[in-house]
Amino acid sequence: MGMASSEVAAAKTGQRRFGAALWEAFRIAVESIWTHKMRSVLTLLGIIIGVAAVVTVGGAIGGIGVFVSDLLSSQLASNTFIVSRFARVNVAADEWEQIIKRNKNLKREDLEAVMAQCESCQAISPNLQRTADVRRKDRVVYDASVRGVSEDMPKIQAIDLDEGRFFSGFDVGHARPFAVIGAEVREEIFGTAEALGKVVKLGSDNYTVVGVEKKNGNMMGQSLDRNVYIPYTVFLKRYGIRQSLQFRVRAASDDTLTYTMDEVRQILRARHKLRPSREDDFDMLSSDAAQEMVGGIIAVIGAAILPLTLISMVVGGIVVMNIMLVTVTERTVEIGMRKAVGAKRSDILLQFLVESALLATLGGAFGILLAYGACALVELAVEMPMHISLGYILLALLASGGIGIVSGIYPAYKASKLSPIVALAKE
Numbered sequence: 001m002g003m004a005s006s007e008v009a010a011a012k013t014g015q016r017r018f019g020a021a022l023w024e025a026f027r028i029a030v031e032s033i034w035t036h037k038m039r040s041v042l043t044l045l046g047i048i049i050g051v052a053a054v055v056t057v058g059g060a061i062g063g064i065g066v067f068v069s070d071l072l073s074s075q076l077a078s079n080t081f082i083v084s085r086f087a088r089v090n091v092a093a094d095e096w097e098q099i100i101k102r103n104k105n106l107k108r109e110d111l112e113a114v115m116a117q118c119e120s121c122q123a124i125s126p127n128l129q130r131t132a133d134v135r136r137k138d139r140v141v142y143d144a145s146v147r148g149v150s151e152d153m154p155k156i157q158a159i160d161l162d163e164g165r166f167f168s169g170f171d172v173g174h175a176r177p178f179a180v181i182g183a184e185v186r187e188e189i190f191g192t193a194e195a196l197g198k199v200v201k202l203g204s205d206n207y208t209v210v211g212v213e214k215k216n217g218n219m220m221g222q223s224l225d226r227n228v229y230i231p232y233t234v235f236l237k238r239y240g241i242r243q244s245l246q247f248r249v250r251a252a253s254d255d256t257l258t259y260t261m262d263e264v265r266q267i268l269r270a271r272h273k274l275r276p277s278r279e280d281d282f283d284m285l286s287s288d289a290a291q292e293m294v295g296g297i298i299a300v301i302g303a304a305i306l307p308l309t310l311i312s313m314v315v316g317g318i319v320v321m322n323i324m325l326v327t328v329t330e331r332t333v334e335i336g337m338r339k340a341v342g343a344k345r346s347d348i349l350l351q352f353l354v355e356s357a358l359l360a361t362l363g364g365a366f367g368i369l370l371a372y373g374a375c376a377l378v379e380l381a382v383e384m385p386m387h388i389s390l391g392y393i394l395l396a397l398l399a400s401g402g403i404g405i406v407s408g409i410y411p412a413y414k415a416s417k418l419s420p421i422v423a424l425a426k427e
Contacts (some may be wrong), residue, residue, distance in 0.1 A: 012053065022350065029355035032327070033362075043172025043323045043351070046316025048401070051367025051396045052312065052374060058392035059375045063385035077397035079154055079254045080286075082127075082260055083114075084246035085211050087285035101365045105282050107242035108236060110271055117267050117353070118262040123250040124153035131238055134181070134228060136212040144226045146202060156248045164196045164211035167231050175233040180211035184225035184269060198244045202228065251334055257286060266389070317403035324408050328372075345417070353408045360404025364397045371396075 025285075033040045063225065085103045115124050128148035135143040151167045153159060159166065162183065171178050181198060186209075199206045207230060216224035242320050251260035261284055272281055375386035 013415050015412070022354070025347070025351040025354040026358070028351055029358045031358065032355060040359065040362075043320055043365065044316075044347065045361060047313060047360050047363025047369060047400050048316075048367040050316045051311030051364045051400055052370040054399070055368055055371035055388055055392050055396050056378075056386075057373065058372045058388065058395075059386040059388040060378070060386035062389050062392070063386070065233065067385050071128055077190045078137060078255050079252070080248055080250045081257065082246060082248055082285045082286075083264060084283055085244045085386045087246075087283035097402075099283070102279065102281055103283060104272070105242075106246070106268075106282055110268060111128050111245055113271050114247070114264055114267050118249070120251060120256060120263050121249050122252050123155035124151040124247060125153040125156055126244070126245050126247040127153075128232055128235050128239070128245065128322040130235075132202045132228075134185055134189060136198070139189050141185050141226065142184075144228050146228045146230065146235070148232035148239075149229055150232055152250075153229070160212040160214040161211045164209070166211055166229075172231040172233055175231060177205065178210045178231065179207035180213060180227075181209055181228040182213045182225040183215040184223055185228060186212045202230075202238070207234075251351055261286065303350050313403055314400055316400075317360070317407040320356055320360055320404055321407040321410065323359075324352060325410075325414070327355075328352065328414055353405060355406040356408025357401050361397060361401045363404075364400030367400070368393055368396055397426070 033356070083106065085101065087107055100104055111124070111126055118124070126148060130146045131143045132146045134144045149167075151169045151172050154166055159180075161180070163186075164180070167176075167178055170176075179202075181189075181195070181200070189195070189200060190198065193211050195212055196211050200209060207228075209277065212227070213227060213229075218224065249260065249264055251257040265280065265284065268282055269361065271278065371388065375388060379386050
């Protein structure tokens with residue numbers, strides 16, 4: 001019992017001594033950095049720039065990820081999926097060649113068969129797209145996004161109206177030339193005048209405005225308010241019926257999504273007269289799979305770019321090592337005096353390790369502040385969303401602190417080996 005108590009007491013004493021030595025090393029490091037402020041700032045430049053580069057690039061990657069995720073969420077609800085000739089993009093080259101040879105165009109009859117036969121489908125809408133100029137008298141909106149959809153599109157994608165209404169099933173079934181226009185189209189064509197019930201031209205065809213979409217703003221420099229929605233039946237008459245269709249389907253819930261996808265798959269396989277042994281000659285992509293696919297692409301981009309930006313931090317670490325070697329040379333007498341009054345090698349080693357780590361960590365903190373400023377400027381200049389996550393901040397601080405420790409090992413080791421007699425003799 002007595003031996004155990006003595007071991008506990010010795011451990012506590014050791015902890016107290018290490019704590020005191022760490023505090024003393026921290027105090028000396030702060031004093032040294034403050035005394036040589038200009039040299040410290042110049043030393044930190046490499047770390048600051050490296051950390052700012054890492055965090056800014058991470059913010060850009062994160063911003064793109066958030067933007068695409070939000071866009072997918074608005075375009076595809078969690079219980080929806082896309083049916084198309086090609087729906088996936090992250091496939092290998094050899095697989096892509098097989099898909100091109102195997103998959104056939106989806107026709108209007110395929111879409112209408114799914115509409116008529118799918119019992120678990122809550123909403124179905126094609127998503128056909130073209131660009132066209134919208135005109136009214138002497139006013140023109142160039143290259144508006146014309147989209148052919150069904151009356152179910154607002155159930156699949158967030159389309160909030162500021163004025164009027166969306167198409168009805170009757171409008172779509174009878175191919176009535178109606179249009180729902182975006183806020184920017186409305187502003188440029190009509191200004192402050194009434195838009196509902198007025199006629200606009202797409203090419204040589206007239207369309208009556210029945211609704212105006214709420215303002216969505218800009219994203220990455222691109223306007224989200226230049227849309228013109230028309231019934232897909234009108235779209236096919238206007239742009240041709242031979243093109244391959246893409247359509248979106250909404251299931252009743254996330255739990256029934258797989259069942260609904262299977263039901264649509266069976267309808268299309270039956271229409272295309274595919275044997276059980278043959279693969280689908282069309283493609284399907286659920287909203288969850290789309291989110292995962294985008295996440296994978298963003299992760300690959302990050303894995304490729306971030307190591308390149310980390311190189312600048314390594315260069316900053318080399319600068320820290322050089323400065324610490326100079327510092328050891330300048331403070332030879334101080335080291336000798338500390339050893340002469342009883343400081344151990346471990347105390348000297350700890351002193352210079354703490355100083356180099358503190359220098360690099362300060363550089364990391366200033367680099368993060370610089371990155372926030374750079375991200376704010378990018379958002380203002382190009383309207384690109386930037387998202388600095390906690391993970392990138394921790395990565396920058398840990399990397400800079402770690403580089404500081406690694407860079408300080410050799411100078412600290414060199415300082416700890418100095419003989420107090422030799423050191424004091426240099427005074």
